Amino acid sequence: MRMPANHRGLLTVAGAISLQQLWPRGSSDADTTKVLVHVDDGAFRFCPRPGAEARVTHAFDGARVRGRATHPVLDGNGRVTIRLQAIDAPELHYEPQPARARHRGESDPAYEAFLKLQQEYRQPWGEAAAARLGAFLAKGKKDPLPCTVQTRVEEPTTCSTCTAASSATSSCASPA
Numbered sequence: 001m002r003m004p005a006n007h008r009g010l011l012t013v014a015g016a017i018s019l020q021q022l023w024p025r026g027s028s029d030a031d032t033t034k035v036l037v038h039v040d041d042g043a044f045r046f047c048p049r050p051g052a053e054a055r056v057t058h059a060f061d062g063a064r065v066r067g068r069a070t071h072p073v074l075d076g077n078g079r080v081t082i083r084l085q086a087i088d089a090p091e092l093h094y095e096p097q098p099a100r101a102r103h104r105g106e107s108d109p110a111y112e113a114f115l116k117l118q119q120e121y122r123q124p125w126g127e128a129a130a131a132r133l134g135a136f137l138a139k140g141k142k143d144p145l146p147c148t149v150q151t152r153v154e155e156p157t158t159c160s161t162c163t164a165a166s167s168a169t170s171s172c173a174s175p176a
Helices: 109-117 127-140
Strands: 009-016 033-039 044-045 054-055 065-066 070-072 079-082 147-151
Touching: 009 079
Parallel strands: none
Antiparallel strands: 009 033, 009 044, 009 147, 033 079, 044 054, 065 070
């Protein structure tokens, strides 16, 4: 059973967003970005409930994300990909998927026609949304721009590895 959001802990990740990744210099669109994580600084902190002490967690050390493909939480450059909450923007890059999976050896003229048209598309206004986000973030006058990513979770994947390895602690804010 899932806990209500106001009863979940707060996972905080310290990092920085490079403005170079946003269009027109990069390929990130306006609702997804990569955050360079300051791993050596105890970047991942978890607070189990409001008012409790936030502690460094190592639950994500070596962790992997499973989906269509399996990959590390942090990419080879020490970055985590995040989707920005409450921002829905047109995609800069979109590749349509077939309506159904084709089975090995199956001949399907519609699927063959789909493959001939399959390419990366852009949704109208995708560039404008990413450019506006970049312009807004540039007001911070730093590149990369320091940031803190927060999300509510019941507990880190392996909470038993939560430690107070860092002398720096903070207190969780009450949920809004």
